[in-house]
Amino acid sequence: MTTQAARENLDAWTREIVAWHFSPETGAPFWLDYAAKLGWDPRKEIHVYNDLDKLGEFQDDWLRGGPVQRWIPRGYAGKPVYVFETGGSTGVPKSRISIDDFRIDYEHFSTTLPDSAFPKGADWAHIGPSGPRRLRLAIEHLCQHRGGVCFCVDLDPRWVIKLIKRGAMQEVELYKQHVIDQTLTILKANPNVKCLFITPKLLEALCEKVSLRKLGITGIFCGGTEMTPQWCRFAVEELLDGVAFHPTYGNTLMGLAVSRPLRAEENYAIVYYPPSPRAMIEIVDPDNTTQVVDYGQTGRVRLTTLTKEFFMPRFLERDEAERELPYEKYPWDGVKNVRPFRQLEKSVVEGVY
Amino acid sequence: MRHVPILRHGREYRSMDLAPAIHFKTRQPIAQISQANVGLIRRDLLLDQQRATDALAAFTTRELIALCARAGDLFLNDDLDNETPQQYVENVSATTGMPHALARGNMAKINSMCANMETVLAGLTRNVPLDVLDQGYINGDQPVSFYPRGQSLGVVLPSNSPGVHSLWIPSIALKTPLVLKPGSAEPWTPRRIINAFLKAGAPPEAFCYYPTDHAGANEILRLTGRGMLFGDIGAVKNWATDPRIELHGPGYSKVVIGEDCIDDWPTYIDTLAASIAANGGRSCVNASGVWVPRHADAIAAALSEKLSQIVPRASDDPQATLAPFATPATAHRIDATLQAGGLPSRIAEHDGCTYLLPTIVRCDSPDHPLANKEFLFPFASVLEVPQNAIPHILGPTLVVSAITSDKALIRRLLSSPQVGRLNIGALPTNAIRWDQPHEGNLFDHLYARRAFEMSVA
Known part of the structure; x- marks a missing residue:
């Protein structure tokens, strides 16, 4: 597919999604109410992807608190609905509804995984957050979709954040070891587990205990928190012992962005490509958030999710990155070296140090 | 532009993650400092600390005292890693604002500490015969034995003034490897001290140098047997209940x-x-x-x-x-x-x-x-x-x-x-003597005394 064809595909998909969410027969109450206040009909005004700017920015707080039913499209009335939450270390977490999106997203993602590293029929282990997040169900579905079964070890990141906030680092360490101990038990008892989903910190901790290659692991799908080029290089050179490594970027709201293969000659730059047209990641000028920056320039990450279950146009993430050129497998913009959006330090430092 | 690499038990490592050292006046970078990720620090300290301990144990305390004196002289006078003494002064001044005259004064203080290491150790150990560190005990009418409390000393350093580094330098003479996290604005002094020690003949394995973030600093303190932390009220508060860590917060x-x-x-x-x-x-x-x-x-x-x-x-x-x-x-x-x-x-x-x-x-x-x-x-x-x-x-x-x-x-x-x-008496608060440890006692921090008796057949 060419870049132009991909863009036309995105524009057509945008029209279809807008028609769905703003139609009284199929749209969600939230968007129908929103359209009523606009004074114009998005179905008539939004013709291409860029026209979504007319709707303004999607506000973080819209996803905090209920009723969650206002997000369920009428076109899906009566279907079983999941609710998934993001972050939420303090206060009310953001939540979104889902019916099949997590399955669709991860089936798409499955096509990007090489069978050599993630063999069909192999079992998986998911070492990471479950509970209110979609990740566990998504990984489990990915594994089942590829013909395996998925073992799961839970990690409660909200508890870890609480421990860190009260400076209980010893407890953090103990909790991490508790997760790793369970993981080792599963891996040693189930030789058909060849694929892992794991967070970066847990991967480090696991590799301190064992050689994953010697345990028979052939592929690692890593995500959940930020990864830097240095971290990826460290993982490839010192942790993985040749096991295939696939970093990803994503969240409950957007889905899953896959990375271009890591290359030492590119300084292990991590370049992610969103699952267009179902979601887009763009890099915008932080002071003018409708303006996409030039290629290679740094800006704030802006997400747009375009599925029939969930419509989230122009959501400003708390991340920054560089805009990257399209890639042969993904002929649309990518994002390079995603990291937290820089904040100004405000505390007064007392003392001479 | 100059690059300052990480040292992993003496092995240089260039990170993908580089932090610029910024000249306070021009706001332009004057060097790139390799930053260590937490996992890298953990891996080194979990796998390699014994090698560092063994490397220093191969020297007698007297040899290490002589080595300290050589290192002090090199620190003050020599070109180290293509850095002249004057360039060092300019670097310290460029990133901390410290006037050249004060930076030179601090250089002299560090040199003096190294040159007087035997006096320093006498003050720290209260004149225990130095052989005790070589063989672990002294037999006789009053047997004495000390054992190391940890494999290495992890130090989270400040950026305020180079003179403060004189507090941890005796660690080498006390046969304890160093794991240093330099202050973000002052990577120069600890690196120059290490370079001086290496040129003087110290074993490279005894030195880790990890420019890193707060998480990396915490990992250093967790994984080294003994630690020193220089920091503001907020930083030292988190370690207040850990007896392994000697805290150097505000002095008041x-x-x-x-x-x-x-x-x-x-x-x-x-x-x-x-x-x-x-x-x-x-x-x-x-x-x-x-x-x-x-x-x-x-x-x-x-x-x-x-x-x-x-x-x-x-x-x-x-x-x-x-x-x-x-x-x-x-x-x-x-x-x-x-x-x-x-x-x-x-x-x-x-x-x-x-x-x-x-x-x-x-x-x-x-x-x-x-x-x-x-x-x-x-x-x-x-x-x-x-x-x-x-x-x-x-x-x-x-x-x-x-x-x-x-x-x-x-x-x-x-x-x-x-x-x-x-x-x-009418003595300024900044008057210090090398035989009078003024802020904790490094020997007591690194060593503990055990009851000991020996009957030779």
Whole structure:
């Protein structure tokens, strides 16, 4: 597919999604109410992807608190609905509804995984957050979709954040070891587990205990928190012992962005490509958030999710990155070296140090 | 542009993650500093510490003392890693604002510490024969044995003043490998010290140098057997209950004048001013309070007059003794704190640099918000407090210089667990002696004594 064809595909998909969410027969109450206040009909005004700017920015707080039913499209009335939450270390977490999106997203993602590293029929282990997040169900579905079964070890990141906030680092360490101990038990008892989903910190901790290659692991799908080029290089050179490594970027709201293969000659730059047209990641000028920056320039990450279950146009993430050129497998913009959006330090430092 | 690599038990490593060292005045990078990720630090410290311990154990203590002297000389005089002594001074000044003259003074202090290592060890060990570190015991009428409390010393370092590094240097003579996290604005001094030791013949395995973030610093403290942490109140608070870590937070050092001497206060003004302003007021041994039974108004006025002679000058001016703030926003935040305490703005701009002028604040009680504060410039409060309230009213105080002959007051100060170092007489708070560890005792931190007896068949 060419870049132009991909863009036309995105524009057509945008029209279809807008028609769905703003139609009284199929749209969600939230968007129908929103359209009523606009004074114009998005179905008539939004013709291409860029026209979504007319709707303004999607506000973080819209996803905090209920009723969650206002997000369920009428076109899906009566279907079983999941609710998934993001972050939420303090206060009310953001939540979104889902019916099949997590399955669709991860089936798409499955096509990007090489069978050599993630063999069909192999079992998986998911070492990471479950509970209110979609990740566990998504990984489990990915594994089942590829013909395996998925073992799961839970990690409660909200508890870890609480421990860190009260400076209980010893407890953090103990909790991490508790997760790793369970993981080792599963891996040693189930030789058909060849694929892992794991967070970066847990991967480090696991590799301190064992050689994953010697345990028979052939592929690692890593995500959940930020990864830097240095971290990826460290993982490839010192942790993985040749096991295939696939970093990803994503969240409950957007889905899953896959990375271009890591290359030492590119300084292990991590370049992610969103699952267009179902979601887009763009890099915008932080002071003018409708303006996409030039290629290679740094800006704030802006997400747009375009599925029939969930419509989230122009959501400003708390991340920054560089805009990257399209890639042969993904002929649309990518994002390079995603990291937290820089904040100004405000505390007064007392003392001479 | 110069690159400063990580050292992983002596092996240089260039990170993908580079942090620029920024010249405070031009705001341009002058070097790139490789940053260590947490996992890398963990991997090194989990796998490789014994090798470092073994490398130092191969030397006798006497050999290490001689090595320290050579390293001190190299640190002061030699080109190390293509850095001349003058370039080192310029680098320190460029990223911290410290005037060249003060940086050179601190160089001399580090050199002196290295040159006097035998005296330093005698002070730290209270003259235990040094052979005890080589064979682990001394037999005889009074057998003595010490064992190391940890495999290495992890040190999270500050950026305020190079002289502070003299506190951890004896670790090498005490056969304890070093794992250093340099201050973000001052990567130069610990690196130059390591380079000097390596050139002097120290085993490379004994040195880890990890420029890193807070998480990396915490990992160093967790995984080394013993640690030292230099930091602000917030940083040291998190480690307050961990006996493995020696904490070096704000010093809140003070000069106290007794009833018997207070009427002679004009004769002590020079001592007071030196205590407050030496080394640009950037040390934890600088006085941040003058607590007296009376004449506080006159003392505050006289000190203000005296310190007003300290004015901003160019970094390379030999007369420069006041450092600009490498980050002007820090100066402005401190200034806001001073103004909230009732002072006018103390900001001064000179030649494109931001300074805080030496400041004396007359506080009417210890409850005044500025009565017991410490900042990175010459600053002190002057308070009147009844003599019988000393020392308990002082709070934790790294150095007390007590100008008094009053035996009861001296006895109370000697008994106080809140006083780190005690000077009696008109001695500035920044007066230190190598045989008198003033801020913790590194030998006690690194070694513990065991009961020991030996019967040779």
